[in-house]
Amino acid sequence: MIHSLFLINASGDIFLEKHWKSVVSRSVCDYFFEAQERASEAENVPPVIPTPHHYLLSVYRHKIFFVAVIQSEVPPLFVIEFLHRVVDTFQDYFGVCSEVMIKDNVVVVYEVLEEMLDNGFPLATESNILKELIKPPTILRTVVNTITGSTNVGDQLPTGQLSVVPWRRTGVKYTNNEAYFDVIEEIDAIIDKSGSTITAEIQGVIDACVKLTGMPDLTLSFMNPRLLDDVSFHPCVRFKRWESERILSFIPPDGNFRLLSYHVSAQNLVAIPVYVKHNISFRDSSSLGRFEITVGPKQTMGKTVEGVMVTSQMPKGVLNMTLTPSQGTHIFDPVTKLLSWDVGKINPQKLPSLKGSVSLQAGTSKPDENPTINLQFKIQQLAISGLKVNRLDMYGEKYKPFKGIKYMTKAGKFQVRT
């Protein structure tokens, strides 16, 4: 299965390598660099590259390429999914997954990788179990380790792995017992020139932060479970219970985890909470163009739209932009031609707008397309699909937990074509 792993940074240096079966020479990465050169942008590097003796499967995250080397047939998603899991684990351990962070914690990184993959096969990929095996680094522990020369490897086998609930360790104790659930929905939409919706769908997740003593058994029920069309669960959720009663019943892992992700059925119309008015034009004769966009709230169910951020990739011919926003700040990067405007909150009485002119490279003809506008926003206390949690019950433990549920709607891939 997976023979080796190389970590390559943006400038093309292999800064970490790990071999599980036999040592594969670094030179195998040359094929990767070749492919990288051919693809102008980092995202365009093909995830699978065949070489005469090996296959290179890579993922690109946080500006780092994670390149796995395999020698024989294996489902590509198997490897890719595993690599993503590695990145998630690093993120979980170190907060951010960056080159600096990995270099700083190189010992822990090797320890973690050694546990995650055994002779090329994924072994412990649950972050809860890993954290018991190898303790995440803290400042205090680093200091102690440097002085005493010990490592972060736990001296006990994780208890969870052998129990019936491998994702939860036994003997969890908290003084404050609390369970928080965040219902986060993202709207993916494409809006066309005239403002009509081409496609829109809602994807949601329920992220949980559960800090409960002992072995609680939770059930979560919804007011309108029929909204959920396509769901995927954390392994702790009892699937049969969901099938029969539409109730989420589970023994939660300790700490943060993603309980479920769902898709709201396509039949339901999606309320688009914001609209964008735009007037972008380039004139053929002069080297100046006009640029004007206004953002306003549409169907927000009385909630304020916050954290609005407008980004737009300008065509190559644009030299500079002189714009004045009615609120917020804007930046235009003349190198990448990326315009971003941090709007902030939308006040329905005074709609934010960004006006000004675009200067084009003299001599070139006007760009034949208008840039698409990408939108980001947040609406607190609202699940746009109308999903509501009915109640959360706990069985199996005596104490009364503190329960909290938060709703939020965000823009996912929200694009306005102009």
Added chain:
Amino acid sequence: MAFEEVCPERIDLIHKNYRKLCNLLIDVEEWGQVVIINMLTRYARTQFLSPNQNQESLLEESAEKAFYGSEEEDAKDAKAEAASLAKRKPYVMDPDHRLLLRNTKPLLQSRNAAVVMAVAQLYFHLAPKAEVGVIAKALVRLLRSHSEVQYVVLQNVATMSIKRRGMFEPYLKSFYIRSTDPTQIKILKLEVLTNLANETNISTILREFQTYIRSMDKDFVAATIQAIGRCATNIGKVRDTCLNGLVQLLSNRDELVVAESVVVIKKLLQMQPAQHSEIIKHMAKLTDNIQVPMARASILWLIGEYCEHVPKIAPDVLRKMAKSFTNEEDIVKLQVINLAAKLYLTNSKQSKLLTQYVLNLAKYDQNYDIRDRARFIRQLIVPTEKSGALNKYAKKLFLAQKPAPILESSFKDRDHFQLGSLSHLLNAKAVGYQELPDWPDEAPDPSVRNVEVPEWTKCTSREKRKEKVEKPFYSDSEGESGPTESADSEPESVSKESGSSSSLGSSSSGSEEEEEEEEGSSGEQSEDKEEEEKRTKRKKEGSRKAAPGSTGSPSEEEEEEGVKKAKKKALQGKKSCAETSSEEASTSESSSSGSDSGSEAEAKRRKAPPSSRAGPKEISLLDLDDFTLAPPQPVPSSSIVSTSLVTDLEGLTLTDTSLAPALLSPAFSTVRTYELLHRMAGEGLSVEYCFSRQPFPGDPHMVAVQIQISNNTDAEVKSLRVSEPKPLSGMRIQEFPEIECLAPGDTASVVMGIDFCDSTQAANFQLRTHTRHFYVSIQPPVGELMAPVFMSENEFKKEQGKLTGMSEITEKLTLPEKCQSDHAIVQQVTSAANVGRVPCGADNEYRFAAKTVTSGSLVLITLERREGTAAQLTVNSEKMVIGTMLVKDIIQALAQ
């Protein structure tokens, strides 16, 4: 995994473990799942017959149907489809094959993309076409994931969409392209969109393509133009529109766009050159501007090929090209020679000198290919004394009719690789790739998978380890998992039953299968449970023997036999009314779930009522969990159960309506049928309905009404459906799916749901056929507006305490002679109202509880027997009207 590494071709090693693997699959850790599913796919391809052998034609349409509509309906449709398919053709799916499909389906919900993909490929390779649709949704979900995952999934979707276009059509919009996607994803999405294009959606797709053409990403634009070309060739209707659009693109400022359009136009023109000489002329003008060699070559070829259509322009173009010949790229040079040769043959007067000039230039070219070509063509076209017979045929050689090219997807030939594999992605055989075997013509012996009961306890050490690590997580909820488990297996068991009783007539398969199932289910239990289980089983075996009322022999096969016998009996009776069919469904449900699924909890549950009679020894064996859960009557509390139940009902009545059985179950002994449409009023069409007392699938607030339609005319009745429901305020009607055709003498049974809003108002609607419509109405008896709930005695008392005063109605009555026994009283009450019995300490009191279907308010009934024949009936309910009417109804029922 060791198996895959060491000996992937030793299929025979899997036989004994196959069922265990299937059953354990869901509890195995996710990485193991991927490997096992892939292995099982190959195994199944060698061991089972193809489910799609002889129904290519009829499936296209049914697959189509299954995709629209809600999830539940989908599942229902697919199941019904499968059941009816199994009936229509002699092919009967191997139960083990079905087991695999059933056990892998929940894994589509996994968070691990690799698992989802593995299941998807398993379904694609193994499932009957009608059922493949379920994977589309899951795959579309994966498109939200990281771009690398998207890349792999889209590759696979592209292959699937060629073969099964209908599968992804509902999700067309999910493949729309965003400007932020990486180019490789864009191109793959484009590929999928092109594959999905058909006459109905082509206009929307083309509109999308128009926006893509203006994109900044030039590679992507080029791919879009090619995609337009492919749409145009595949769908004749839009060819002209596409061509016009492409011609407009010729005036685009970007050279790449123009070049790509030229190439595509060339291909399109080849299909119908005669009408488009204008376009050719226009393109000839472009030679001055376009620099991209491929495009120049295309234009030259076009002009050469159709020089007869543009007799004036062609020589002029050749003149220009001759001037710039030395500076051209190789492919352009070749085309110039080609053009010259063709012109020489058609119009030698004007172009003789030009041709010779070109050929001379080519003779001294650096490229040997061009030199060779020039020499060859000179010999062929210029007549000399040495030139042989070929000369005469030069014209035929050059100006032969050439077939139009077929623009095909590059994913066309990929489907011989196993989907989701590395080899498929690369379209080349990877090291260690195991070829997916073809379906066998003859099914190998299925009995190899049978395992002796004692054998599976001493499994290989590998299995043991696995079992230890992956003990089932759900061991604490077996009670709940039991019913769903059995529900899942039902539709299939029904189809099998009907199949075996009607066509095969052998009962051996049934009994065999049930034996396996039993092992399978126990495989699911954790190891420590297994021991206990066996004890239970043995004890039960004993108790079964002792149990009174069993048909004499204790085995479950016997019971099944009993059902069949009953069916046969009924066949003689030729009774076919809705009442009995519903009963059969319920009994067959209980018997099949008991004998078939063999789920331990279910079995225990079934045993519960007799065991309480048998003695305390039995009770001690049952888990406390299971015991409290065990209701006096099997009441499906879940919508899934009822879904499959409805399918059962439909399946049964549709398949063998004449086999209406005479089996009576005590709880439903007096289900009444009501007439909806008399055969006189309905001109030969008679419709009856009854309340099946099952929760309506999909909406718990609806009362399920089972409708039995029989056609007594001598003509076919077509497109039978409900129309123009005129519900009173708040009332809702869920119509049954349209019955397309009902043959003379045939009977169909359907289920519709009505939300009566807890009132006894009638629901009015029209029943339409292809010729007539009838106004009908359904009026529910008050007892049908509720569904039983189960509560303990204490709960009952607590609730009753809350519902006193106004909401309590008390009535005195006298019990007639025949209503003296416990059994009779319970039966009368449950027949009058859909209530569940509540256990009661005192033996002269009977308690029942139910909830109204719409508002869910409790209805509590207490019947207290006094001395002699006197009794007192108390009904506690928030809904006073319902309470009053219910009292009346129950008294009437008891008085009968």
